Amino acid sequence: MMSDKITDGIRGVLRDFGRLAVDVSTLADQSNLYEAGLTSHGSVTLMLALEDQFNVEFPDRMLRREAFASIAAIRTSLAQLVGADV
Amino acid sequence: MSSVAAAGSLVETARRISEAVAAPAADAVDQSARFPHEAMAALREERMLGALVPRAFGGLGATVSEVAACCAALGRSCASTAMIYAMHQIQVACLVRHGLVSPYFRDYLAQLAQHEWLIASATSEHGVGGDLRRSVCAVERNDSRIRVIKEAPVISYGEETDDILLTARRASDAAPADQVLVLARKAGIRLTRTGAWDTLGMRGTRSLGFTLEVSGSPEQVVSVPFSDVASQTMLPVAHVVWSAVWLGLATDAVARARAFVRAEARRTPGAVPPTAFRLAETVAELDSMKATVHGGLADFEQHRDDPEALGGLGFAIRMNNLKASASRMAPEIVTRALAVCGISGYRCDSPYSLGRHLRDAHSAALMISNDRVLSANAAMLLVHKDS
Numbered sequence: 001m002m003s004d005k006i007t008d009g010i011r012g013v014l015r016d017f018g019r020l021a022v023d024v025s026t027l028a029d030q031s032n033l034y035e036a037g038l039t040s041h042g043s044v045t046l047m048l049a050l051e052d053q054f055n056v057e058f059p060d061r062m063l064r065r066e067a068f069a070s071i072a073a074i075r076t077s078l079a080q081l082v083g084a085d086v
Numbered sequence: 087m088s089s090v091a092a093a094g095s096l097v098e099t100a101r102r103i104s105e106a107v108a109a110p111a112a113d114a115v116d117q118s119a120r121f122p123h124e125a126m127a128a129l130r131e132e133r134m135l136g137a138l139v140p141r142a143f144g145g146l147g148a149t150v151s152e153v154a155a156c157c158a159a160l161g162r163s164c165a166s167t168a169m170i171y172a173m174h175q176i177q178v179a180c181l182v183r184h185g186l187v188s189p190y191f192r193d194y195l196a197q198l199a200q201h202e203w204l205i206a207s208a209t210s211e212h213g214v215g216g217d218l219r220r221s222v223c224a225v226e227r228n229d230s231r232i233r234v235i236k237e238a239p240v241i242s243y244g245e246e247t248d249d250i251l252l253t254a255r256r257a258s259d260a261a262p263a264d265q266v267l268v269l270a271r272k273a274g275i276r277l278t279r280t281g282a283w284d285t286l287g288m289r290g291t292r293s294l295g296f297t298l299e300v301s302g303s304p305e306q307v308v309s310v311p312f313s314d315v316a317s318q319t320m321l322p323v324a325h326v327v328w329s330a331v332w333l334g335l336a337t338d339a340v341a342r343a344r345a346f347v348r349a350e351a352r353r354t355p356g357a358v359p360p361t362a363f364r365l366a367e368t369v370a371e372l373d374s375m376k377a378t379v380h381g382g383l384a385d386f387e388q389h390r391d392d393p394e395a396l397g398g399l400g401f402a403i404r405m406n407n408l409k410a411s412a413s414r415m416a417p418e419i420v421t422r423a424l425a426v427c428g429i430s431g432y433r434c435d436s437p438y439s440l441g442r443h444l445r446d447a448h449s450a451a452l453m454i455s456n457d458r459v460l461s462a463n464a465a466m467l468l469v470h471k472d473s
Contacts, residue, residue: 021261034313037261040219041462047469060471063399065313 006082009053010074017049018042029072034065043068050074056081096137096148100156103128109163116166116442119289121246125160125167126204134171136199138178143192145199150179150323150390151383154330158379161334162341165446166290168334170243172327173291177205177251179323180267181308184315190305194269205269206247208298212237216458218316220262224255225307232307234268234300239281242293248272252298253312265312270300287445318396322386322405324454329379329412332450336419339443340372343423346430346438361426368422375415382408399470406459413450420447 007029014033015024021037038046046068051057058067062077108125115122129135137153139145153175160168178198185191197203214220223236234254241250250270255262281295308315343365350359385404389395420443424431430438 034311035256035261035264037263039263040313041465044465044469051469057471058469060398060400063469064394064397065317066397 006054006075006078007071010050010071010078013046013049013053014071017045019045027071029075030070032069033071034069038068040065050078054078054082096134096146096152097155097159099132099134100129100159103132103134104160104163104167108160108167112164112167113442115164115290116287116445117289119283119285119292121243121292122164122167122170122290123246125164126170126246129171130202130204133199133202135174135202135204136178136195138175138182139195139199140182143196143199145195149387150175150326151387154327154379154383157327157330158334158337161331162338164290165331165335165443166288168331169288169291169328172324172331173207173242174205175327176320176324177207180251180315180319181269183319184267184310185308188305188309191269191308203248204243204246206241206243206250208236208238208241208244208250208252208270208296210239211253212239214262216455218253218321218454219265219313221253221255221265222262224258224260225266225268226258227304230303232268232300232302232304234270234298236298236300237280238298239295240283240293241277241296241298242291244277244294244296244298245292250275250298250300252300256311263313267308267312267315268300268302269306269308270298271302271306274300274302276300286448287442288449314393314397317402318393321402322396325405325409325412326379326383326386328450328453329382329408332412332416332447333375333379335443335447336372336375336416339420339423339440339447340368342431342438342440342443343368343426346427361428364422364426368419368426371415371419371422375412375419378408378411378415382412399466400472403463403466403470406463409454410456410459410463413453413456416450417444417447420444 011024018038019042027036047058067073067077103125107128111122111124136145137148141147157168157172160171181191181195209218211222213222223234226233236252249272252268252270253265254268256264256266276299278297279294280297283292283294347359347361347365350361389401395401420440424440427438430436431440433439434441
């Protein structure tokens, strides 16, 4: 399923670039990434890494804090850009 | 009373206090690095500390633009007074814009407007390298009480303030960026001095270092995450009111240069003094600074009730640019004014003296270092498209 691929991709990017205070595998899709240690600087790194991984560009309207607050929120944004079902 | 009439009277009052109270004390405040108590008492008397508190809660219901105009008016006489007033208003703005959901903060703001309490800020902390968005200290909960201990390298007017608004991690096990704002109340504050304030400028702000120990009740924690308060209010309001202070300071430096050139021209009627050309350049720079500050203010007022726009990267980049530009322009303009006045500006005992202005203006680039501000923009511009 496409959406699973997206989720796995997001988790991979978070593991490699998120600089979180906790192990990504312990996070639920709805867990708050900022509470897990994501910083504002870290979120920019995360956006760049996601753009590279999924070969997309986030439009400015998606560059909001809430859009990167959880794996589920990121998936919603990405799904719009790659045209997948969520 | 219409808001325009109120605005006029508020700025008029600030101008009057600036000229009659702050200006005569400015040199003494600077020389002895003391709190500008006369001007702060006059502001209190006119109920200007509660200016941003809505009328429904007993305040003056002023806008951030009106407060910024007051900061500029005060900055023309005493940058320390203006900065203290500005810093206080940033704290009030955070509580007015994010605290009114809570009965505790509604009651607090009503009392602030009545008693004209002064609020200081404790955001910086040893161990975070000047990063506003990270904390070491945490809100520790014990039964029905909270406790925070913060190593603060600077708390401006910490010894003169009533209350202190500080950042801390949400809980002892929270990540460094998972922060909340806590309003420390006078009775629950213990300050132990750890550092002095003997600086080049802004000497009246008395930004000493302290170990801050806070005890209180859980309702003193602002429920909205600090990340939202910071992006929607604390940072943009700080940048607009600080810039207004620096504009006021630069305006007075240029006023002194203008007075100097007029006096020169009167001595040589019929000839335009050579300094007049340099003055014309300086006035042009001041006009650019004015446009920058007013543009930033208009930008904030346009989006002030739109959390989505305020939280966006584009807005954060523009507010950072306002800060970086205004803080670069202020010392440049004062330096130009000094070149116009020559030795009369360089002297400390002349009516055209610009030493204090120059020293105060150099603080602007350091209050949240411009390198940090521009680095943040550099990072945001990697993903922002301005589409």
